[in-house]
Amino acid sequence: MVLNFVFTLIQQHQTAHGEEAAAAAGHGAEQGTGEFILHHISDQPLVHLPTVFGIDLSITKHVLMMWISAVLMLALFSVLFGRAKLVPRGLANMFEAIIVFLREDVVKPYLGNDGHRFEPYLYTVFFFILFNNLMGLIPGGASATGNISVTAALAILTFLIGLLAGMKAHGAFGFFKGLVPPGLPKVLVPLLFVVEIMGLITKHFALAIRLFANMTAGHVVILALISLIFLFKSYLIALLPLVGAVGIGLLEVLVAMIQAYIFTMLSAVFIGAAIHQEH
Amino acid sequence: MDLLSPETGTMFWTALTFLLLLLVLGKLAWKPLVSALNEREQRIRESLEKAEEAQRQAEKNIAEYQAMLEKARAESQEIIERSRKTAETMREEIVENAKKEAERLLERAKKEIALEREKAVDEIRKLAVDLSLIATRKAIGKTLTPKDHEALIQEALKEIGDSN
Numbered sequence: 001m002v003l004n005f006v007f008t009l010i011q012q013h014q015t016a017h018g019e020e021a022a023a024a025a026g027h028g029a030e031q032g033t034g035e036f037i038l039h040h041i042s043d044q045p046l047v048h049l050p051t052v053f054g055i056d057l058s059i060t061k062h063v064l065m066m067w068i069s070a071v072l073m074l075a076l077f078s079v080l081f082g083r084a085k086l087v088p089r090g091l092a093n094m095f096e097a098i099i100v101f102l103r104e105d106v107v108k109p110y111l112g113n114d115g116h117r118f119e120p121y122l123y124t125v126f127f128f129i130l131f132n133n134l135m136g137l138i139p140g141g142a143s144a145t146g147n148i149s150v151t152a153a154l155a156i157l158t159f160l161i162g163l164l165a166g167m168k169a170h171g172a173f174g175f176f177k178g179l180v181p182p183g184l185p186k187v188l189v190p191l192l193f194v195v196e197i198m199g200l201i202t203k204h205f206a207l208a209i210r211l212f213a214n215m216t217a218g219h220v221v222i223l224a225l226i227s228l229i230f231l232f233k234s235y236l237i238a239l240l241p242l243v244g245a246v247g248i249g250l251l252e253v254l255v256a257m258i259q260a261y262i263f264t265m266l267s268a269v270f271i272g273a274a275i276h277q278e279h
Numbered sequence: 280m281d282l283l284s285p286e287t288g289t290m291f292w293t294a295l296t297f298l299l300l301l302l303v304l305g306k307l308a309w310k311p312l313v314s315a316l317n318e319r320e321q322r323i324r325e326s327l328e329k330a331e332e333a334q335r336q337a338e339k340n341i342a343e344y345q346a347m348l349e350k351a352r353a354e355s356q357e358i359i360e361r362s363r364k365t366a367e368t369m370r371e372e373i374v375e376n377a378k379k380e381a382e383r384l385l386e387r388a389k390k391e392i393a394l395e396r397e398k399a400v401d402e403i404r405k406l407a408v409d410l411s412l413i414a415t416r417k418a419i420g421k422t423l424t425p426k427d428h429e430a431l432i433q434e435a436l437k438e439i440g441d442s443n
Contacts, residue, residue, distance in 0.1 A: 038282070041282070042282055043286070043289065055287045055288050055291060056286065057288050057291065057292075058288060059292075060288075060289060062289060063289060063292045063293075063296075066292070066296050067296060070296050070299075070300045073300060073304065074300065074304065074307075077304055077307070077308035078303075078304070078307040078308055080308070081307075081309070081311055081312040081315075082307055082308065082311060085315065096312070099312065100316065103316065119309060120301060120304070120305040120309040120310075121301060123304075123309055124297070124301045124304050124305070124309070125297075128297060128300060147289060148282070148284070149286045149288075149289035149293065150290075150293045152285045152290060153289075153290040153291075153293035153294045153297070154293065154297065156294075157294065157297065157298075216282070
């Protein structure tokens, strides 16, 4: 549903470009709104860097936001937990409660005794996503997690970690052999192998899309509501979109936390599934 | 820039940023935090174990003290019982002894009295003989032969014995 909405926006954007010359003055406002929203949720290069091996290494808006949240995380967590005490106080206590929650409800149930090896990855991924999600709610900021490239990179990292951990646990051949449930007719094995490989890729693909779509959708809704104010050009009607935008903004805070948690939890589930191949 | 097509450049920067962040935070934050969490878990587990041990020890002590108290109570009861019995036997003995002593004293007194009485009777008898002799001599005025003596005494005695 969310994706459909985004697609329509893109189509609007494209048709807007196509009909730009022929557009009547009356349609100008609507097309301008679509462009305004798309401009806000898409990435723009800030510093152009040369292309290396066909990769455009330009520093974009989202890369900058990512760096800002990374620096924030570094400063906050190294100060809070650099000398972790037995009895934490204040802010350290708050963040520790979150980590203990992840430890007890994500790491231990889904990864069991192997969990401690993946703890740093899962904690980093949770806070990286959370901070980037929240960056989009700050005026002037943007959500790097609303960019498919960023979520795809994170999902690929989870995929690679699961793959390597699975291969380490069962051997490179054993891991792929273990994908197919045992006790099947020989004829079905190749078919199921292909299906399982597709499933493996699809669930990580969905991991990337879920985070990207959730973050993008929230921003699109808020921007659309705010655009209504400029479409109607009326102080009286402006109140409604304003209340709506504030409500959606509050919902976005919740979604930011839930999506960070879901990505972390699913990463743990996928890594756990790769290690413990029971069918 | 299309919304749904991933940019390799951004992906590269994301991966690089994330991995660097993971590396640094892993060293600076998660490692000390996780060890503190583990230590706390250990500490809590130990404290609970210690508390349980203390509880067990306390219960054992209470049971021990209760047993000791019970034993002391029984012992004291026994001591009281025993001393009561001793006192009872002693009392009976003392009373018995006193009774015997009293009886003995009474017996002796009786004997002494009887003896004294006999002595007194004898003396009286002798005195009576002497008196009768004197009286007879005076009355008759002559000396009697031992044979007369004997007959007179016997007569006198008889008289005394009758009057007695």
